[in-house]
Structures are given as structure tokens and as C-alpha cells.
Amino acid sequence: MVIAFHYDKLPLGIFGVDLFFVVSGFLIGGVLLDSREQPGYFTSFYGRRAFRILPLYWLALLISPPAHWGYYLFFIQQAPWLKFGFPLDEPNFVTWSLAVEEQFYLILPLLIFWLPRPWLVRVLWGGVLTAPVWRWIFDAYLAHPSWLCLMPGRLDVLFGGVLIAAFMRGYCRSRIAWAILALIAPIADVVHFALVGRIAALSVVALVCCIAVGSAAATKASVALRPLIWMGRRCYALYLFHIPVLIAFSRLGFGVYASFIALPAVCVLAELSWRLIEAPLMGYAKKTFAMPGTPSRQRCRAAPVQ
Template identity: 25%
Template sequence: MPWKAAFPSHLPHFRRNHGAVRGRSSALSGRRTDARLRNREDLHSGQRSGPPPGNQTCPDEHLLQMSTQGKKLAWIQALRGIAALMVVMVHDRGALVGDGGAGRMVANALLPMAMGVDLFFLISGFLMVLTTRDFDGSKAYAWAFTAKRIARIWPLYAIVTLLAIAVDHHGLHGFADRSVLLPYLEGLAFIPHNPAASGLYFQMAVGVAWTLCFECYFYLVFALCMLFGRWRYGVMAGWFALTLIAIPVLRGGYHLGVASQPLVEWSRYANLAINPIVWEFVFGMLAGWLYLSQFTIKRNVMIYSSVVLLTATLLIGWHRIGMVNFFGPAGWGAPLTILFLGAVMLAKNGAMRVPAGLVWLGEASYSLYLVHVYVFVLAQRVMMPIPMGADSFRAMLFVARPVLAVMGAWLVFRYVEAPASAWVRKCLLQMTHRRHAQRSLPAWAGPESSARRISDGP
């Protein structure tokens, strides 16, 4: 067959496309050559090498696209899912507390699941280091980071707060009473309502929001330190040394008990800064630096697995004898940090494999954390009329509530959290991208690159 007959009508099109591809390849090659030349010039002049600042984009922790291969950090998503499910189960154990025999044994065995909170804090510190590793020192980057933290946490929490007012105060009546509204409004600003309350829970109007107070405090410190550019980690180290070591020592003693710190009377928010549970964010940051560093150990899955299993065994044993029974570095936090470091090294060496179901659960972990209590309440009210004995009813609640919470959380994530966060994020970035873009980029980047960079921030 003559060669023209093989593709008589496609050849001109093929030639045009082939020419276009070659043209694009040549242009791309030219840009890469220019970039290499700029990098060499930068090295000789002592400036920062690498791509031009305008081409850097701030990574997005919510999408988790910051692994060394450019893939999602599936193992981190899985850990978030595990952490959220642990919190769900420690709250679900309340269905069995009033039971006798086996039910009470199961409830007691589930108490250590509260360490899901410690795991959340470790993950937060880790991700803040990872997702800002391309930080260029600009205020625009710092604002984009802050805007995305707000968009990640606040919209769904505000919606859940409105739901809590309606549920706790029987409809719309709670919105008319200022004394009722005040704790909820303080909660929206992540201000501890009552730091003197027993335990560590601050008597927040939305019960689980006490952890968000610590999260947002850490994000605030991290964002402010970013304004110091390349000195940000030095400033951060100084701040944590001051608040977690120097001030507690000067106030009369230093210890790691998270629920027994001397109260700061003049500022409720200051009680967050001096609480030793903040160390867990610091430990997470150290894990992030380890993950990004050149440090590695010869790949041996058995070594890492043995360390993880040994630490898990010790953690269970320490809890059984009462040595480890609460949050913080003096409780579940210390052994959990060792477990987390083991997971980090496994992931760094490519030896981490996670089930897709846990990754799926991790995406909805924030929704699960916030809404599961209200799903529990709704499930109990719906199942209350079912005729059965008290023990059977408790067992049914114990099994059904976590399943319903996971289902409800995924719906909330899909139809409430994700759209609301995306909308708030877009609004916050659009409010300031024109003001920051030209100020933080060189003239050659152009207005289009400026707008795109701010829109695609951290």
C-alpha cells in the first residue's frame, strides 16, 4: 500500500500538530536553558538559586500535594482519618459506660482512643513545615497561608456553631438571648471560655472546639513568624522557648501536666501559649524537618516496623498500669511521637502502604470530628422508641452511631465543608491579591503571573 493511502487525510493535520509540538518543545527547552543560566548567575552572585519567585506556588495542605514525587500524601490522610475515628470511638464509649460486665470493659479499653487529639496536633505541626517548604519570604505568601488556614477551619466550624445553638437551646430561641450567645461568639474567635474548668476542655460551647483553640493559636504563631522571612524558624524557636519554658519556670515551676498549669488570670488566650500540649506541634514540626532532610536510615522495613510495634506495645502497657492516661507530652503524646516518627521514616523510604478506605476517611476527617457528636444525639433520638432492653439498646447505639457518623461526615464534607471552604478561600484571596501581587513579584513576572500566584497560594 502506498504510504499516502495509509493516512491520506490525516497527514497535513499530523504535520501541523507535529510542527506545533516541536515548536512548543523548543520554546520549553529555551525557557529551561534560560532558567539554568539564571541559576548559575544567582550562584555566582550569592543570590537564591532555583526558579524565579513569580513561578513558585504556595502548596495547599488541604489537597495534600506535597510529597517528593508530587503525589498526595496518602499516609497523612490515612493518619488523619485514624485520628478522627479514634476521637469518635472515645466519645462512643459513653454508650457502654452505664453497662455492666463486658460493656464496661470495652468502654475502659477505648479510653486511650482520646490520643487521636495528640495525633492531630503532631500532624498539624508536620504539615505546616511541609506545606511551606517553598516559602519565598514575601508577605503575600504569609497572607495566602493565613487565608487558607481560615478557610480550612472556620466556615464549617461557624456552621456547626449555629447548629449547636439551635440544638442546645431548642430552636431559634437561643439566638435572642445575649447571655446564651456569648460563649458561642467567643468560640467563633477560638477564645477559651473558661480556662479554669477542670481538665483541658475550657467549657467550650461546642465541646470539641477546645482543640481548635490550640490549632488556631499554633497557626497564628506560625503565620506571624513567616513575616520574618528566612529567620522564621529562629523566631519561632525563641517564642516557644519563652512561652513553654521560661515563663512557666518564672511563674513558679515547670512541669508537663497539661491540665494542671497555673492559671493566667489576665488573659484567657495566654493559657493556650503556656500549655505543654503545644509541644506536640513542635514535635510535629521536627518530624517535618526530618522528612524533608537528607537524613535517612538504610531501608529496612523490619527495623521501622519493630520500633513502631514495640512503642505501641509500651504505650498500651503504660496505659494499663496508669503511667499514661491523658493528653500531652507527659501522657500519650511522648510515645505517640515515637510512633509518628516511625511512620514518617517509613513513608520517607517509600515503605508506607495505606488502605484507600482510610485515605477516603481522612478527607472527611474534619467534618467527622466536628459533627459526630450531633449525629450521636440525632441517632439516639431516632432509635429511642425502638422496644428493647437497656443493655441491648446501649449495644445498638455503640455499633450504629460511628457508622452513621462516618456516613453523615462524608455528606457534610462533600456538600458543606468543601464548597464553603473553597468559597471563603476564594473571597479572602481575591480581597488582597491586587494589593500584594505587584509588591511581592519582580517586574518581569507581570500582572497575570501575580494574580495567578496569589490565587494558587498555600
């Protein structure tokens, strides 16, 4: 959705970011909730995430060095944007969502590990309820949309996904809570539209899609879903490189045809990235940072020394 929005201005395609955040909260939250009592909880999570995200991210920064390199390196690139505005002319401006995601990774494992079940649910609800207020306040006092890139303003979609994962694991069996979670996003959007004149996010769509993803997770993928599976595995490289590739073809003089040429090019680049960089590193991390007692770790221990 986001790539289609940037390449051909797909209406509402930008809300693919909200869908990404909700699905991320649901999947990552589920992994952490399932492993919170296991040894190696932090090492396994952060080790795997580092090998998944950092190598390709650093490669993207090397290919297209941003103006504020230090901020990008530590995933705080939003800081100068609050002063100078959203840098739409930078090839790596889309990495703001990765910064939000990394900041989310810093706090969520701690919350799940330290907080008892009732308090965890309360804190997650607090994030869902306060995020719209955060967006309204920043929208009222900032002339540029950089407030959209701050993690506190995205906690409703991030923590909303975690809440779904928690509810599906019995953390809360109240149907009223499910109804509130489903209704809070559209209500917040209606109020935001009435106050500032535009809808901030279509989070409810993302929540519904996330539930559908969770329900379909146990079913066997059909042949019709294989293109989606291909994109899902390579979505990180597609997302990181689609703007630099588009800018490169635009500067080469392809004009209005740049997006049509850039799309297959970025798909080829994503395939190469998956085969040569991502899949090997993910396989290594899965073996190296497997929790004690998991099949991956047991296979490693059983392997004879050559």
C-alpha cells in the same frame, strides 16, 4: 481514635488528640517553612485555613448552639471552662482542640516569618520544654481537667511536630537534637506520673507516627490505604459532628445501641459535607489564595475570560 473513645470508650483513644496536634504541627509547619520567602505568605496561609475551617465550624455552632456562644465564635471557649469546668454535656465541647489549633495558627506563621533559623529552633525547643511544666502546675492547682485545653500546655506536641519538619529541612542536623526530641516526651510522662499519679500524654507515639507519615508522604498510596485516605479527607466533619449525632440518637431512645447507629450516620454526614461544602470551598480557596508563580495561580491567569 477520638471517635472510638467517645463512642465505645476505646482505651487510650483520647491520645488521638496528641497525634492530631503533632501531625498538624508537622504538616502546617512544613508548608510555612517552604513558603516563608514567597510573596503572599500570610494571605495564602490564612485565606486557605479560613475556608477550610470556618464554614463547617460555624455550621456546627448553628446546629448545636453552645452556652457561651461568643467564646466559641472567637475560639476562646476554654476561658469560661477554667471557672466552670469542662462542659462534657455540650455537643460542641470537642471544639476545644480547634481553638488550640486556631491559636497555634496565629503565632506559628509569625514565628517562622520573623525569626532567623537559629532563633526559630530555640523558640520551638522552648515550647517543647516548658509545656510539661505548664501542665504540672495547672494539674496541681486546678481540680478539673480544663488545663488540658489550653494551648501553652500543648506546645510540646505542636512545636514538636514543627521541629520535625524543620529538622527534615536542614534546620538542625545534630543527631543529639533528634534523640532529645524523641526522649523528652516519655521522660516528661514518667516524671508527671511520679508527681501526680497519671500519664499526661503519649507524645512519643505521636512523634514516631508523624515521622512515619513524613516518610510515607512521597510513596504512592496503595489500595489498602484508601479507607484511611477517605477518613483523612473527611476527618474534620467526622470530628465536628460525631458528638452531636451521638447525643441525638441517645435522646431518641436508642440507649446502648446509639453509638452503633450514630457511626454510619456520621459517616454519611461527613461524605455529604465533603462533597457539598468542604471540597468546593477548598478548591475555591486553592485558586483564590494561590501564591504568585504557583501552578494554580498560573492556570487562573491563563484561563480565557468568558
